[in-house]
Amino acid sequence: MDELEEIRRRKLMELQAKREKELEELAKQQEMQRQIEMQKKAILRAILEPEARERLSRIKLAHPDIAEAVENQLIALAQSGRITKKITDEMLVEILKRIMPKRRETRIIRK
Template sequence: MDDLEEIRRRKLMELQAQRQKELEELAQQQEMARRIEEQKKAILKAILEPEARERLTRLKLAHPDIAEAVEAQLIALAQSGRLRSKITDEMLKEILRRAMPKKRETKIIRK
């Protein structure tokens, strides 16, 4: 009986240690994601005028996938040094027009 209890106790300790390790890894991943998000915000703040930044924030609420793609594109342009000046609201509108998927026209035919 003592051997069985010892095995159970060891197994429980192993599971607890494994769970603790998983929690630590998760915390590290969350911290890394937070840092990346802060860096993205800092870059976008530097390359976008306030109106354009506000428009992008609103777009993120309505279409997060498109906003993420545009943010990634803008950050890549900034990091490659191809941006000469801050992006205005009008410039962002044009970028968004190109990035937005074409809308399909629905026709209803009655017979």
């Protein structure tokens, strides 16, 4: 009976150690994700004027996938040195017009 208890205790300790290791990995991933997000915000703050940054944050609320794509594209352009001046709100609107999917117009015809 003591042998069985010892096996159970060892198995429980192994499971606890494995769980702790998984939690540490998760914490590391979350910290890395937070640092990446902070770097993205810093780059966007440097290349966008306040009005454009505000518009992008509003778009992020309504269309997070589109906003993420625009942010990644702007960051890539900035890192490659292709953005030479700050992006204004008007410039951002033009970029969004190119990226946003065309809306289908619904017309109701009454007969």
